[in-house]
Amino acid sequence: MNKIYYKNFKKVELENNYVTGTCMEMCPEAELKMRERERLLHPFEMLVGTERDILPKADKTRTVKSFSRSAAGKLTPDPRSLRPPDILVKTVSYLLDDVISRTGVQWRVIYDFVMDRLRSVRQDMIIQNISRQHQINILQPIVKFLAFASYKLCEESIHDFDPHINDSHLQECLKRLLCMYDYCDEMEKSTDGDEHEYSDESRSYFEALYVVFNLGNTTAITRAVNLPNKWKNVLVKRTVEMSLARSNNNFVRLCRLIELLPPLLAALAYLHxxxxxxxxxxxxxxxxxxxxxxxxxxxxxxxxxxxxxxxxxxxxxxxxxxxxxxxxxFLKTDFDSKKPVVSLKRRSVVLDEKFSCLDISAVILSCQ
Structure with a gap:
């Protein structure tokens, strides 16, 4: 599967029909004015002091391009509406540092805003087919944000947070990130010398995260087992052991290993x-x-x-x-196997205490 993705990326790259963005702000000027006019500004984006005005003003330093589906029949996007790689990285840093650190606001409200704006970032990234390293730099914190949200909001009502939609985006981002890693591996193999040698200290963490998110999945296990040795650190090996324990119904071993994981990976494991x-x-x-x-x-x-x-x-x-x-x-005649898995998910008191002592923005934006 990974080779197919790699071949597809390579084929697309050769076509070289991509537009390069020229918007140097987090939100294009045209969209900013339109959203001011149509009263579509989010409270996070309004200029302080104008929130109660009939037409609130946009704070250009805090207004971020929103997600919108591509218009049917529009073949070439306007370069002025697309943000180049450096601006996309800046936007991700703003969303996952300044915005999610806000206090006095329910976290699900923060999630809805950040989730939409990150979808827009991913859209600009894909339309421009930016460099693999830039894609890695953008996707890694997005994956962490989605992973943390899946745990943080797991007790919310389905009307306020849909875990299936969040998991779908997380899986999509993870797979694209892994494809970028595989592309770099292929480039390293195809060149002589060290010019294209790829090194990323955080890769092993995300390989482990993929295994935990897909606990017990044979495809995820196979990928981890076949990784180049330099990426198979203690954490990756531990998550593979966890996944095998899940496949073999070794519940005691699995739960003991969960307690040894870093907080974010442990939180993701708790959802299983x-x-x-x-x-x-x-x-x-x-x-x-x-x-x-x-x-x-x-x-x-x-x-x-x-x-x-x-x-x-x-x-x-x-x-x-x-x-x-x-x-x-325990009586085998009492257990009702036809009952679906308990839909109510509960956060861990122990993990919540750990997260309360951490700077979540720093955890999401860090290399580990």
Whole structure:
């Protein structure tokens, strides 16, 4: 699959029919004036002091080009509406530093704004077919933002945050990023000397993130196993071990390894716990099936990384499993395997405490 992507990129590059952007601001002048006129400015973009005016003014230093689908039949975009690579990098840094650091605003509101503006950045990036290194520099923080959002907003209502849409964008960005890595590998192999030697300290982190996001997926495991040795560090090897543990239903080992991950990767791994717990309950309902045996709730809480015993009782009741005297009574006749995975996702109290001590902007924009 990766070679196909590489060949497609190479073929497109040879055609060389791409427009080079000339807009040196985060938002083109024409769009800025139109959005002022049509009252389409986001509160984050309004000039301080004009927010309550009939027509609020745009703050040029904070207004960012919004996402819009390409008009049908329009073959050549206007260069004045496209931002060159350096401006795209600047825009990403602004969104993921200044904007997501805002206080006094619900995070889902911040997410909606940043998500839309990052889609516009990706659109400009693809239309211009900018250099691979610029694409890597842009995609890496976007991937981190989407990964953090998937955890941060997992408890929100579907009306406020759609995890499926977010995951779709995350997977798309991850795959494109991996294709850029593969392209650089191919270029390094095809040249003699060190002129095109590629080095990126953060690559291993994103290779590991891909494995965690696709936990138990054989394609992700195969990719990680076949990576050049210089990218297979301890973190990549650990996530491969996790993915194999998921495939083999080794729940205890998997959960122990999750606790060893960096916070952002651990947060992404936590989103797999609902399905993992269901599979674990199913197996235990067969392996420990007995009316006279009680499996301690406290032990199960520790093994499956629940925040508290009440969450275990809630999940057990959902799947038809009885809980008596602080013990779970596993019976294969009680477990309702037809029930879908618990839709309610819960954030980890331990992880939330870790994130509260971190500068999220720094985590997202850092090289690791």
């Amino acid at each position: 716990l609902p399905s993992l717990r269901k599979d674990c309950f199913k197996i235990m309902s067969n392996a420990y099936s007995s009316k006279n045996l009680f499996f301690p709730v406290a032990v199960l809480q520790k093994i499956l990384l629940y925040n508290n015993e009440d969450e275990i009782v809630s999940d057990c009741n959902y799947y038809g499993i009885k809980v008596k005297e602080n013990g779970v009574v």
